Amino acid sequence: MKKKYGVLIGLGLVFLMGGLYFVKRDSKFDIEDSKSKAVYIYNLTDNKKVYGKNENKPLPMASLTKIMTLLVSLDHVSDLGELAPIDYDSYMRAVSENASMAGFLANETTTYRDLMYGTILASGAEAADSLAINVAGSIDSFVDLMNEKAGELNLKTPPTPMLMVWMIRETSSLLKIALC
Secondary structure, X not given: OHHHHHHHHHHHHHHHHOOOOOOOOXXXXXXXXXXXXXXXXXXXOOOEEEEEEOOOOOEEOHHHHHHHHHHHHHHHOOOOOOEOXXXXXXXXXXXXXXXXXXXXXXXXXXXXXXXXXXXXXXXXXXXXXXXXXXXXXXXXXXXXXXXXXXXXXXXXXXXXXXXXXXXXXXXXXXXXXXXX
8 A cells, every 4th residue: 555655655756846857868958957946866777866956955845745744644544544634723724824725624524545635636735734633633743753754764854843844954865755
């Protein structure tokens, strides 16, 4: 089951991280012209870095936060069909901040699976926050779990009490998460 969700997370990395360009083999493309703030290209076959641009610069990565939210949730949820309601306060906060939402309603009964899909595919703030609260009891406790997972993956993270500003210190750390 984790493999299936690993594919979902991998696809999320491709679609959410941006800065990827699909080019013909014979086309001329200069990666240094990339508009991305940071780039890290790694050759898995030769096990070496191919190119890096600002790969050690700390950047907030909302999409990475969503991926880590799924990884941590998958570690702590055994039944994806188990009921997990939308947290009322999370819903109201998302509405008041005009955040991206997946379309759930306050106190709506959903499953962990629905919350995971709402988090990664729709970038739903209410889904991500409700997932965190259902898994760990609070967003702060969930951030602690995320930081533990980051430690397991040898990622460098600054301590933060807020899920939505969770950061990594190195863009190159995305490779470790993608291979998780």
